[in-house]
Structure formats: structure tokens, C-alpha cells
Amino acid sequence: MLGTMEELTGIFGRYNTASDNATRADGSLSGTILHGPGMYLEIFSDDARAPVRQVMVTMTDQDFAFPVLTRLAREQGWTLLDPESGQRLRFG
DSSP states (O other): OOEEHHHHHHHHHTTTOEEOSOOOTTOOSSOEEEEETTEEEEEOOSSTTSEEOOEEEEESOHHHHHHHHHHHHHHHTOEEEOTTTOOEEEOO
């Protein structure tokens, strides 16, 4: 578990990443989209206090996003996974 939706929005806020109250592009009801430097993150949870197990990150500018993501993963003890290659990046 990464944390609850409430906890995650607080964590991501420290990395200049926050919601603009958008909904998912496919129109589904669950999920929150957070925007950060060179990326956006989709968090899927119907309840702000429910455990979140994964976050989907889409990089729009790798030069900006990757340093922020690596710092975030290292400081939070999280693992990044490239879904296309299956490669895991572990930090700390």
C-alpha cells in the first residue's frame, strides 16, 4: 500500500504535483489526476481513506519528470515499474 488518497495528495504536493479537479479521459468515475513537472499521475480510488496500491504515471517531458520521480521513489521507499518493459527501478 502506498497510502490513502488523502496521504498521497499530501506526499505528491511536496513535489509540486497537485490536482486540477479533472476527471479521467475515458469518463470513468473513479480516479484523481494530479499534474506535476513533466508528468501527470492517475490515482484510482473511490474513497479518500481507502488504501491505494498503485499510481499510473505518464511522462510528458522525461527531462523534467524523471528526476522528480526518482527522488520521490527514493524518499518514499517506492518502486517504479515500466509497464512496457517490465523493468523495475528500486531506490533506497
